[in-house]
Amino acid sequence: MEYLVLQILPYISVTIFVVGVMYRLGKWASARIVHNIVLTPAPPTLGGAAVNYAAEVALFRSLFKGDKSLWAGAWIMHFALLNIIGGHIVGFAFLGEQFKFIGTSAELSKEMSNLLGTTFGIVIWVALLYLLYRRFAINEVKLVSAPADYLHLLLLLGIVTCGNLMRLIPEYGVHYETAQTYFIQLATFQPVHLEHINFIFVLHLLLVQILMIVFPFSKLMHLFGMFAERWIINRPYVEPAPGLPGVKVSASSSTTTVTAGGKTTAGGV
Amino acid sequence: MAGEKKYKAPNKATVAEMRALFIDPVPDERKVDEALKHLKYLVEKYRPLMLAMESCTKCGHCAENCHTYLGTRDPNNIPTNRADLFRKAWKAAYTLEGKLFGKLVGAEPLSLDTIEKMYSYFYQCNECRRCAMVCPFGIDTCEVTFAGRQLLHWLGMVPKLQAQVGAAMYRTGNHTGLPKPGLVDTCEFLEEEMLEETGVEIKIPIDKPNSDVLYIPSSADFLLNPNTMMGAAKFFHYLGVNWTMSSEIAEAGNFGLLFDQRYTMRHNIMRLLNEAVKLGVKKIVWGECGHGWRTGKMYVPSMADRPIPVPIVHLHDEVSYYIRTGQLKLNPEVNSNPTTLHDPCNFVRACNMADTLREVITAVTTDFREMTPNRERNFCCGGGSAILYDEPEMYDLRIKFSAKKAEQVRATGVGEHGEGYLVAPCSICKAQLYPMVEEHQLGVEVKGLIDLVGTALYPPIKKND
Structure with missing residues (x-):
């Protein structure tokens, strides 16, 4: 069982994840943006549009304007998730000593790494529980939910719970070194060593791999959908020039002259 | 097909009516x-x-x-x-x-x-x-x-309403199915009306050769919203614009957007561009119609079969430009009733017009009150995309769809004394709101925005009564 989950399945799940996501993105790309469906008010410059785009993607601005509690649950969850994924990468790469690069000692860096990891682990767990609670408690959300929507949350909760158990209960703890060795062996196609590895760690990895397999075939694709959809509706728009042909300036003190002929600047997208 | 009806739905077009749309x-x-x-x-x-x-x-x-x-x-x-x-x-x-x-x-x-x-x-x-x-x-x-x-x-x-309108458009170039003599008659009548009201001789030309501007009104403005038609005429007259309408395309709306974004939409768009070339105009100006302006502004570039010959702009973008540059002498005190603005969804969320509408309405009224929420966060009137069905159960739905709007209007307090104006610069909004303000007893009169510009430009002559 351990051999299957830790040695064989990872190659399968990573392949499915990568190929699956590329297939889906390829299908999206082959569909066209036929009409200009920009949502207004739209800024006239690309810079302005970039600011809107960034505010939506990084801060979930639309959600913030409309529903503060959903925003809190969703944004905190995603922010913690981003940090946890980043933490896994740098933690395993630098064995917890990544903060040396911003001037801490190796000791302090390890402590910070542990503290941040534990904190975000608990934060995301609470946020996920809130999102699950919402699905049960708010009638409208219940009305739109399919069984898979609950299962996704339960899967994430399972992953996070395993992670937290490893963090908080010493006997389930797995050291950065062990994890690093494991990933290097996996990445270089060597047999993995299965000592120092406990049941919770195996379960954690199994659930993560299930998530990777499910990802391309589920709403989890919203990660990419966010960027793709925003690219369609948050764009700049340049208004055509005003001014009617043949209008004589009437008795006015205005300094602006009328644009005769009414030529547009570049209208459209 | 007939008989049992499980879901609330408008009556469907008959086979003959569908065949008139080539389906x-x-x-x-x-x-x-x-x-x-x-x-x-x-x-x-x-x-x-x-x-x-x-x-x-x-x-x-x-x-x-x-x-x-x-x-x-x-x-x-x-x-x-x-x-x-x-x-x-x-x-x-x-x-x-x-x-x-x-x-x-x-x-x-x-x-x-x-x-x-x-x-x-x-x-x-x-x-x-x-x-x-x-x-x-x-x-x-x-x-x-x-x-x-x-x-x-x-x-x-397709619902009967959409199918019939689509067919009328194909036949006559406007949604009401009015042939040219009907349009000309109506315009002459409105010209007399304006002369009586303002003492000024203001023309509403149709198919006038050698014009500079082609105005695209909503065909509902000929009969249902005549003040909107007169408002636009007054604005053009004031600036001395050499303008005309076309009997071939006397329609700002494009129901293609609403039920057939292929043939129907493209056909209407090409009809417009053909007419612009035939009349030799230099600019096309769109009237008060929400979905129509979305089509005119956003879908003409992607649907036209050839390069677009002349700029296409909206009437209120022009009005606000002339207000901004101080070239209109307006008398806002003639529009002193408490006024609120219903933002047509297509104008604010699809056509960038939230600021424009405010520039215009604040210049032509003295007691303007915002609804909440407003601008791009505004709620629809409940008639959007022309679901203006009259069958009892569909009409009942329209009342329910407009409940949020009624709540918003009431909260502004404009109708407290029964003399409020609800400005809705969109033909479908108007068609929905005329009955809805009665159903919800809002104490307001539904107006177009250019209507108020018209009265502010040419205040009515006082009659001795």
Whole structure:
């Protein structure tokens, strides 16, 4: 069982994840943006549009304007998730000593790494529980939910719970070194060593791999959908020039002259 | 087909009426197969539609932001559930997860019943795009409604109202089906009206050769909203613009946007561009029509079969420009009634006009009060996308859809003494709001925005009474 989950399945799940996501993105790309469906008010410059785009993607601005509690649950969850994924990468790469690069000692860096990891682990767990609670408690959300929507949350909760158990209960703890060795062996196609590895760690990895397999075939694709959809509706728009042909300036003190002929600047997208 | 009616829906166009739109209705036994073919074609062609199918997380944020759901509390009127009518069929027929796991992942094979349900709920959507605005991903459920109605059109399922209007447009160049003599007569009548009211001789020309500006009015402005027509005429007259309308395209609306974004929409657009060349105008100015202006502004570039010959602008963008540059002498005190503004969805969420409308209305009235929410966050009037059906159960739905709007108008207090103005610069909004302000007893009169510009430019002569 351990051999299957830790040695064989990872190659399968990573392949499915990568190929699956590329297939889906390829299908999206082959569909066209036929009409200009920009949502207004739209800024006239690309810079302005970039600011809107960034505010939506990084801060979930639309959600913030409309529903503060959903925003809190969703944004905190995603922010913690981003940090946890980043933490896994740098933690395993630098064995917890990544903060040396911003001037801490190796000791302090390890402590910070542990503290941040534990904190975000608990934060995301609470946020996920809130999102699950919402699905049960708010009638409208219940009305739109399919069984898979609950299962996704339960899967994430399972992953996070395993992670937290490893963090908080010493006997389930797995050291950065062990994890690093494991990933290097996996990445270089060597047999993995299965000592120092406990049941919770195996379960954690199994659930993560299930998530990777499910990802391309589920709403989890919203990660990419966010960027793709925003690219369609948050764009700049340049208004055509005003001014009617043949209008004589009437008795006015205005300094602006009328644009005769009414030529547009570049209208459209 | 006739008889049993499971879902609230407007009466369908007859076979003859569909054939007038060059569509042969698909018989029931072939509908599901045909629909699945169209579904695949549409989803794989339109990226916004495909993204709506594949990246909604069902967070439920759209529910409380859709006035049709707020007004009816019908779960199928939650935008993401409306999209599910499409999404379920798409998943079941064309995705791996749907084929393997079915209901677990929200997939459900398409059935004749679902198609009837689509007909009901895609024609209960106002296409206002408030859900697109609030969606964290920007998923535009309006695109799903568009595609749904397109599919239904290809199956031969279009409401009588939309089908008849589409056919009238094809025949006469306007939605009311008025032939040229009718248009000319009406304009002469309105000219007399204006002379009597203002003492100034103001023309409303039709098919006048050698004009500079082609004005595209909503055809409802000839009969239903004459003040809007007169307002536009006064504005052009004031500036001395050499303008005309065209009997070939006396219509700002384009129902192609609402039920057939292919032939019907393109045909109307080409009719417009042809006429602009024939009359040799230098600029096209659009009148007060929300969905029509969205088409004119956003869809002409992607639908036109040849380069667009002249700039196309909106009347209020011009009015606000001349107000901004101080070239209009306005008398706002003639519009002193408490006034509020209903932002047409297409103007504020699709055409960048929120500021423009405010520049104009604050210049021509003295007691302007904002609704809350306003601008791009405004709610639809409940008539959006011309679901202006008169069958009792559909009319009842329209009252419910406008409940949120009524609440908003009441909160401004403009109608407290029964003399408020509710300004709605859009023909469909007006057609919906005329009866709705009565149903909800709001104490307001529905006005167009250019109407008020007209009176502010040429204050009525006092009659001795």
